[in-house]
Amino acid sequence: MAALDLLLAHGYDDPSDLQYNDSQAFIENSGDMAGPYILLEKIGEGGVGVVWRAEQTEPVGREAAVKVIKAGMDSREIISCFEEERRVLALMNHPNIASVLDAGTTPGGRLWLAMELVRGEPVTGYCDRRVLGMRERLELFVPVCHAVQHSHQKGVLHRDLKPSNILVTEVDGKPTPKLIDFGIAKALSPAADGSASLLQHTSTGMVSGTPEYMSPEQKGGVQDVDTRSDIYSLGVVLYELLTGRTPLLQGKIKQTSPDGVPRPVRENTARRPNSCFTLATEETAAVAGVRGTPPRRLGRTLRRELEWIVLKALEKDRDRRYASAASLAADITRFLNNEPVTAAPPSKLYRLSKLLQRNRPACMAALCILTVLTAGTVISLLERREAVRQRDTAIAAQATADLALAQAAAALASEARAHEAAQAARDGFGGKDEAEVVLWVHAPAVARLVQIIVQQFSIGDRARDSSPTPVGTWSRRIDNPAPSLGVQGKPPCI
Numbered sequence: 001m002a003a004l005d006l007l008l009a010h011g012y013d014d015p016s017d018l019q020y021n022d023s024q025a026f027i028e029n030s031g032d033m034a035g036p037y038i039l040l041e042k043i044g045e046g047g048v049g050v051v052w053r054a055e056q057t058e059p060v061g062r063e064a065a066v067k068v069i070k071a072g073m074d075s076r077e078i079i080s081c082f083e084e085e086r087r088v089l090a091l092m093n094h095p096n097i098a099s100v101l102d103a104g105t106t107p108g109g110r111l112w113l114a115m116e117l118v119r120g121e122p123v124t125g126y127c128d129r130r131v132l133g134m135r136e137r138l139e140l141f142v143p144v145c146h147a148v149q150h151s152h153q154k155g156v157l158h159r160d161l162k163p164s165n166i167l168v169t170e171v172d173g174k175p176t177p178k179l180i181d182f183g184i185a186k187a188l189s190p191a192a193d194g195s196a197s198l199l200q201h202t203s204t205g206m207v208s209g210t211p212e213y214m215s216p217e218q219k220g221g222v223q224d225v226d227t228r229s230d231i232y233s234l235g236v237v238l239y240e241l242l243t244g245r246t247p248l249l250q251g252k253i254k255q256t257s258p259d260g261v262p263r264p265v266r267e268n269t270a271r272r273p274n275s276c277f278t279l280a281t282e283e284t285a286a287v288a289g290v291r292g293t294p295p296r297r298l299g300r301t302l303r304r305e306l307e308w309i310v311l312k313a314l315e316k317d318r319d320r321r322y323a324s325a326a327s328l329a330a331d332i333t334r335f336l337n338n339e340p341v342t343a344a345p346p347s348k349l350y351r352l353s354k355l356l357q358r359n360r361p362a363c364m365a366a367l368c369i370l371t372v373l374t375a376g377t378v379i380s381l382l383e384r385r386e387a388v389r390q391r392d393t394a395i396a397a398q399a400t401a402d403l404a405l406a407q408a409a410a411a412l413a414s415e416a417r418a419h420e421a422a423q424a425a426r427d428g429f430g431g432k433d434e435a436e437v438v439l440w441v442h443a444p445a446v447a448r449l450v451q452i453i454v455q456q457f458s459i460g461d462r463a464r465d466s467s468p469t470p471v472g473t474w475s476r477r478i479d480n481p482a483p484s485l486g487v488q489g490k491p492p493c494i
Contacts (some may be wrong), residue, residue: 028050028052028068028106028108032106032107033106033107034052034054034066034068034104034106034112034114035102035104035112035114036056036057036058036059036102037054037055037056037057037064037066037102037112037114038054038055038057039052039053039054039066039068040052040053040054040055041053043065046181048069048070048078048081048082049067049068049069049070049082050067050068050070051065051066051067051068052065052066052067052068053065053066053117054066054114056101056114063117064101064102064114064115064116064117065098065114065115065116065117065118066112066113066114066115067112067113067114067115068106068110068111068112069082069110069111069112070110071108071110079111082111082113083111085113085182086100086103086113088151088154088156088182089113089115089182091154091155091156092150092151092154092156093150094146094147094150094151095143095176096143096144096146096147096150096176096177096178096179097147097150097151097178097179097180098115098116098118098178098179098180099115099116100113100114100115100116101114101115101116102114115180116178118167118169118178118180119169120167120168120169120170120178121167121168122163122164122166122167122168123140123141123144123163123166123167123168123177123237123241124163124237124240124241125163126140126168126175127140127168127241127290128244128290129290131289131290131291131292132291132292133291133292133293134242134291134293134298134301134306135336137241137242137291138332138335138336139336140168140175140177141177141237141238141241141332142329142332142333143176143177144166144177144179144234144237145234145325145326145328145329145332146325146326146329147177147179148161148179148230148234148325149324149325149326149329151179151182152227152230152324152325156182157225157226157227157229157230158179158182158230158233159214159218159225159229159230159233160181160210160213160233161179161213161230161233161234161237162210162212162213162233162236162237163237163240165179165180165181166178166179166180166237167180212236212246212248213233213236213237213246214229214232214233215228215229215232215233215318216232216316217229217318218232226318227324227325228318228321228322228323229318230325231313231318231321231322231324231325231328232313232314232315232318232321234313234325234328235310235312235313235314235321235328236314238309238310238313239270239273239310239314242273242302242306242310243273243276243277243287243302244276244286244287244290245276245287247270247271247314248270270310270311270314272302272307272311273302273306273307273310273311274299274300274302274303274307276299276302277295277296277298277299277302278299280295305335305341305343306335308341308343308344309328309331309332309335309341309343311343312331312343312344313328327342330342331343337358338357338358339358
């Protein structure tokens with residue numbers, strides 16, 4: 001039976017007439033019953049209800065979280081919201097969303113809702129306490145996006161996504177995030193453009209959501225709030241997971257514009273995530289410490305792809321955000337797998353770098369093979385160059401040797417001819433002394449030399465010498481020395 005029907009069944013003909021009075025006051029305490037659940041201890045409290053840890057007595061014994069409306073909060077609008085939460089939770093069937101178990105009214109007439117008890121802690125506190133690195137935080141955030149996508153597919157907008165509504169518990173030693181508190185969630189209907197827009201709205205002037213995490217359009221101005229509002233809230237949670245702070249300063253978030261929207265939410269652009277670690281301070285060191293990364297390295301990690309993803313989710317213009325939570329999860333998965341992300345138009349060089357990172361082992365093997373081939377080619381070229389040099393040296397040495405051999409042969413031939421001439425001269429002189437033969441053989445050259453010397457001396461001595469020996473006489477004697485040697489005629493030419 002629906003919670004509203006249960007309330008009417010307890011004697012309330014018109015829920016709009018419900019008013020709190022002392023005669024109906026019934027403050028739940030530990031040990032009281034809410035249907036088949038025994039209330040054990042308070043584990044949380046909100047503006048509308050109190051959450052108890054309870055134990056189910058029948059039909060099975062198990063622990064649960066029971067949310068009970070506070071006394072005095074039983075107006076028609078609150079009851080309607082409570083009924084809406086029960087209805088939308090009943091639509092969910094996802095491992096990362098806390099499931100609804102039962103609903104009813106307390107003996108005091110207040111509505112209660114039994115849900116799966118999530119023994120966990122907010123996602124930011126869980127990550128910090130276990131000093132999870134950036135990769136582990138992103139891997140934990142992806143299922144949250146899938147849970148939000150599931151709620152959107154069921155036609156439900158959460159409207160209050162924040163770390164305290166994303167609890168992390170461990171199942172079989174594996175961290176599992178759980179999305180809770182659909183207290184201000186609303187049903188969606190298909191809009192004209194195919195997106196899901198909000199069917200129901202809160203009363204005028206009410207802020208639905210937590211200011212630090214709500215989108216610019218969630219409060220004021222825009223009436224057709226759609227699923228992209230939850231995308232903005234996911235972006236804020238992701239920003240805080242990575243940097244340890246929200247994009248907008250909490251102290252200034254209360255400054256509102258005339259339409260009621262926090263001024264920084266509407267006017268300011270989110271700081272780039274890596275700029276949070278530009279200055280080395282105790283705060284940045286502490287934030288980097290719980291992430292197991294030095295501040296400078298953390299700042300470098302938050303550049304490029306991660307920065308593109310976060311800032312796209314935090315776009316003021318919802319048309320520039322991710323179209324769905326699944327798209328955000330897909331881009332984070334691409335980043336984790338070293339694939340190109342869609343958050344920014346990547347260049348060919350960027351795509352190539354991601355391809356190399358994604359296939360690092362194969363690329364390293366190919367690089368090693370290429371290095372070996374290149375080294376082999378270089379060595380072969382050097383060896384060929386040395387072989388060519390040695391060949392050219394050998395050819396030059398052979399040519400030098402051939403020239404020397406030719407010169408030696410020519411010298412031997414000349415010596416042979418000279419020997420033959422000398423022999424012929426000796427034969428012609430009838431066995432004269434060898435010195436005389438040599439003198440006779442070279443007589444023409446000697447005669448010419450003597451003639452030149454005599455001419456030089458005769459020029460200077462002609463005036464002084466009254467009876468010089470005629471040059472012609474010397475010439476005739478030199479030209480024909482044979483008679484003095486007892487040989488007739490001119491010497492033979494060699």
